[in-house]
Structures are given as C-alpha cells and as structure tokens.
Amino acid sequence: MNDRSTNLKSIRPIIASALVNEHMSVDECFQNTTLRPIIKMQNHLLILVFRNYITKRKNVFYDLSLTKQMAYIENAIHKDMKFRNSVKGMIIGQFTVEEYELYIQNSSALNKRIMNIVKERLVSNIQLFVQPLAKAI
Numbered sequence: 001m002n003d004r005s006t007n008l009k010s011i012r013p014i015i016a017s018a019l020v021n022e023h024m025s026v027d028e029c030f031q032n033t034t035l036r037p038i039i040k041m042q043n044h045l046l047i048l049v050f051r052n053y054i055t056k057r058k059n060v061f062y063d064l065s066l067t068k069q070m071a072y073i074e075n076a077i078h079k080d081m082k083f084r085n086s087v088k089g090m091i092i093g094q095f096t097v098e099e100y101e102l103y104i105q106n107s108s109a110l111n112k113r114i115m116n117i118v119k120e121r122l123v124s125n126i127q128l129f130v131q132p133l134a135k136a137i
Contacts, residue, residue, distance in 0.1 A: 005096035012037035012094075030102055031113050038094045039117050043125075045090060050076070050122055051129065053083055062131040070123050077119040087118055 018032035039046070053076060054061040061072050076083050091114050095103060103110055 002097075005098065008094060008096055011041065013040050015040060026102075027106060027109050027113065030099075030110060031117070034095065034099050034102075035091070035110070035114055035117060038091055039114070039121060042090055042094065043121060046087065046118060046121060047125055047128055049086065049090070054129065059131065061129065066126070069126060069129070073122045073126070074119055077115050077122070084115065088114060091118075 015032075015036050018036050020029050020032050024032075050073070061069060064072060077087070078084070088111060092100065092103065
C-alpha cells in the first residue's frame with residue numbers, strides 16, 4: 001500500500017458497530033469499512049458545509065418546524081445536484097485508489113448509500129443548526 005493509502009486509512013475513526021461478515025454484499029462491506037468511517041471523520045466539515053448551505057439560501061431553514069427542517073435536509077441531499085455533488089466529492093476525495101476502483105464498479109448504488117448516511121448524520125445533528133445570533137453593531 002502506498003503512503004497516501006496508508007495515511008488516509010490511519011486517520012479514519014474505527015466504528016465498532018460497523019461489522020463485516022461473509023454474508024454481506026460487497027456494497028454493504030464497502031459501506032461499513034470505507035463509507036461510514038470517512039463520513040464520520042468528515043462530520044464536522046459536513047456540518048459546516050450544511051450551515052453554509054442554509055446561509056446561502058437566505059436562512060429559510062431556521063423558520064421551519066423540526067419536521068420541515070428534516071425534509072429540508074433530505075431535499076438538499078437528494079435533489080440539489082450542486083450540493084449533492086459537493087458532498088460526494090468530500091467523501092470520494094478521501095478514498096484510496098483501491099477504494100475508488102471498487103467504488104466506480106457500482107457508483108450509483110454506493111452514491112445512494114453515501115447520501116443516506118450523510119442525511120442521517122445531518123438529521124442526527126440537527127440541534128447544531130441553530131440560527132446564529134445577530135452581531136452587535
């Protein structure tokens with residue numbers, strides 16, 4: 001394994017619940033060994049990126065009920081192609097060459113897994129998306 005691959009893998013968090021066994025599909029194994037650790041590692045960045053997304057869209061998010069905020073997150077992840085591609089890039093950029101080669105074999109299904117995990121992570125951190133206080137003049 002080259003230095004880049006070794007370095008990337010060494011900084012990923014270990015997720016004890018991300019089990020892998022011989023009965024799992026290749027996609028599920030990839031999700032548990034690669035996607036979940038990368039997305040967990042990128043959690044803080046994903047939160048900042050979503051905060052910026054809210055700001056760029058005139059802070060409408062803050063005026064919504066909790067249910068509508070969750071729908072807003074889902075809509076951003078699944079329907080806003082610019083945002084979706086940006087998030088995908090943050091995750092794919094952390095792949096090793098070998099992982100990327102696996103990813104491109106079934107990218108469509110793996111993209112769905114990526115987006116669903118990111119959506120769940122943002123929803124589970126929804127309390128972090130509070131409207132910033134106005135700055136004193």
